[in-house]
């Protein structure tokens with residue numbers, strides 16, 4: 001209901017008592033609040049009292065400060081092509097600055113804590129081109145020194161913070177827990193295990209052995225398109241709900257969560273909210289990464305080059321829509337699902353990408369290409385070659401478009417960092433790029 005006058009005075013407030021905190025989350029961004037916190041909210045509405053989340057920011061404290069000022073409560077705007085619906089989300093019991101080491105350790109050391117979930121971006125796992133923990137990363141190297149010195153105070157990388165927190169849990173004798181990755185990476189649980197294990201082994205082999213014996217690393221496929229919130233989104237929500245909410249999140253109606261792994265200290269009944277618990281994650285991850293995310297990356301780089309700003313605008317461009325369909329067909333040839341299931345996923349994506357009311361900026365999707373292209377584009381090429389197929393016609397042009405994006409004057413300098421210092425921006429070639437990120441594909445693409 002529209003109520004602009006009240007919008008200036010009311011803020012979101014809690015309608016249920018604070019739940020007992022059982023989940024620690026690292027990466028308090030938009031996606032966590034549209035996805036895992038929403039599933040957990042549905043569980044809490046049915047069974048109040050348990051499974052509260054204490055969420056920590058990954059880098060800047062800003063999101064924690066905004067949310068903490070509202071006692072963790074915020075409005076989720078579910079934006080369909082036809083209109084918006086508004087949901088109050090109360091599952092986050094506490095929002096914290098990730099730099100608050102004392103609070104972080106206390107949360108991980110608390111025997112109530114059963115799960116540490118993550119949305120730290122692909123880059124946050126600090127892997128090098130070989131897929132292993134990048135020990136040459138300056139933050140990782142500094143965190144290793146801090147952890148070896150015994151304090152761990154001031155760790156900045158996600159692997160550093162996780163090792164520090166798990167050490168606190170071991171010292172407290174608080175028993176096993178699950179680490180649950182919710183980032184767009186293939187086999188994200190195994191990736192998390194590898195980077196955490198590699199760092200822990202260099203800090204203290206006994207800690208690494210404890211982690212191996214007590215911590216399960218759960219994989220999940222996550223899907224819900226959630227763009228960065230704008231001032232216009234906040235103003236519209238205030239007008240419609242009568243609540244002035246600085247922490248509004250806008251998301252699409254579609255949502256999917258598929259989870260595989262053990263939760264040794266328990267978990268919420270997320271399946272009652274629509275999540276699926278499976279034995280094998282890989283087919284689901286591939287479908288999502290190779291259709292949705294690969295499609296997003298194609299539209300981002302080619303769309304920016306053709307003057308588009310958002311996904312729906314790029315998708316409405318017939319040239320790009322045709323390239324996208326070809327990319328999907330090339331991926332479909334090496335996906336394990338049957339033709340009917342793949343066509344259903346493609347049909348849903350056509351509708352989702354065309355939603356004109358989700359203003360998903362290509363510039364946001366374009367960020368982090370060095371970490372996004374390997375699972376989204378290169379792995380498809382590898383699968384095609386392994387199946388005796390050709391490389392297809394779409395991967396090479398995506399890499400060329402990415403190079404053009406890297407060379408744009410408005411591209412953040414940080415986008416070059418994963419390529420190392422040895423590349424000349426003016427004459428970066430597909431071959432030079434593959435030599436760094438995917439040497440096995442040099443002669444193929």
Ligand SMILES: NC(=O)c1ccc[n+]([C@@H]2O[C@H](COP(=O)([O-])OP(=O)(O)OC[C@H]3O[C@@H](n4cnc5c(N)ncnc54)[C@H](O)[C@@H]3O)[C@@H](O)[C@H]2O)c1
Pocket residue numbers: 026027028029030031032056057058059060119120121122123124125157158182183184185222223224225226227
């Ligand atoms: N937004 C989506 O549509 C969507 C959908 C599926 C999955 N995801 C996953 O969630 C991630 C976050 O997306 P978002 O929309 O919340 O982005 P966001 O920009 O709103 O938030 C990013 C979060 O990650 C943290 N972070 C960023 N870099 C980090 C680093 N190097 N180390 C540790 N933490 C870091 C930030 O502090 C912040 O909490 C994505 O990268 C992706 O892996 C997002």
Ligand SMILES: O=P(O)(O)OC[C@@H](O)[C@@H](O)[C@H](O)[C@H](O)CO
Pocket residue numbers: 121122184222223224225226292293296297364365368
């Ligand atoms: O969130 P990122 O940065 O990994 O990638 C941008 C988008 O491709 C991605 O967020 C999708 O919107 C999402 O994966 C949909 O579920």
